[in-house]
Amino acid sequence: MKLQDFIRDIPDFPKPGILFKDITPLLADHQALVSCADQLAALCPNEVKIDKVVGIESRGFIIGAMIAERLGAGFIPVRKKGKLPYRVNSKSYSLEYGKDTLEIHTDAINPGENVVIHDDVLATGGTAKAVCDLVVASGGVVVQCNFIMELNFLKGRDRLTAPIAVLLNY
Numbered sequence: 001m002k003l004q005d006f007i008r009d010i011p012d013f014p015k016p017g018i019l020f021k022d023i024t025p026l027l028a029d030h031q032a033l034v035s036c037a038d039q040l041a042a043l044c045p046n047e048v049k050i051d052k053v054v055g056i057e058s059r060g061f062i063i064g065a066m067i068a069e070r071l072g073a074g075f076i077p078v079r080k081k082g083k084l085p086y087r088v089n090s091k092s093y094s095l096e097y098g099k100d101t102l103e104i105h106t107d108a109i110n111p112g113e114n115v116v117i118h119d120d121v122l123a124t125g126g127t128a129k130a131v132c133d134l135v136v137a138s139g140g141v142v143v144q145c146n147f148i149m150e151l152n153f154l155k156g157r158d159r160l161t162a163p164i165a166v167l168l169n170y
């Protein structure tokens, strides 16, 4: 099974100059979906018990929850500002143009818990860095950040201090 066959390139989405990596064909294929989650779960550190998998809104929720199920961990959503109903910790970060804010529930992670962070794409790394900061501020230990794919030319991994695992490189 070649997972890259299930990633669709969409030029100029959501704005001119961006080549969007569309994972919906992968999600739509049962074998590809299961294989993707199995492979990422297998790459997670097995020398420590993973307590929580944090998925980043919104595409990180799907495979993130499947990884959590495979690891016997809980799943924690990190969402855009204003979406979570309970008390939150927030982190603002710079985008190419402007700023964005991500939030996590204050009771999502217990101090000392081992956390894996998941998103579909590692691009500039700004989003994953902000989520790492939220987890650390909650008292968690980021044992890995994993992604279906990495856009190598954007050098996002240089912004992350935690170990990184990816299935596909572009």
Ligand code: AMP
Residues within 6 Å of the ligand: 018, 019, 020, 021, 022, 056, 057, 119, 120, 121, 122, 123, 124, 125, 126, 127, 128, 156
């Ligand atoms: P980053 O630049 O690493 O902070 O990425 C920002 C967010 O946008 C992440 O959630 C990525 O999954 C997503 N993203 C960035 N670039 C792309 C792309 N070319 N195709 C699909 N998703 C992307």
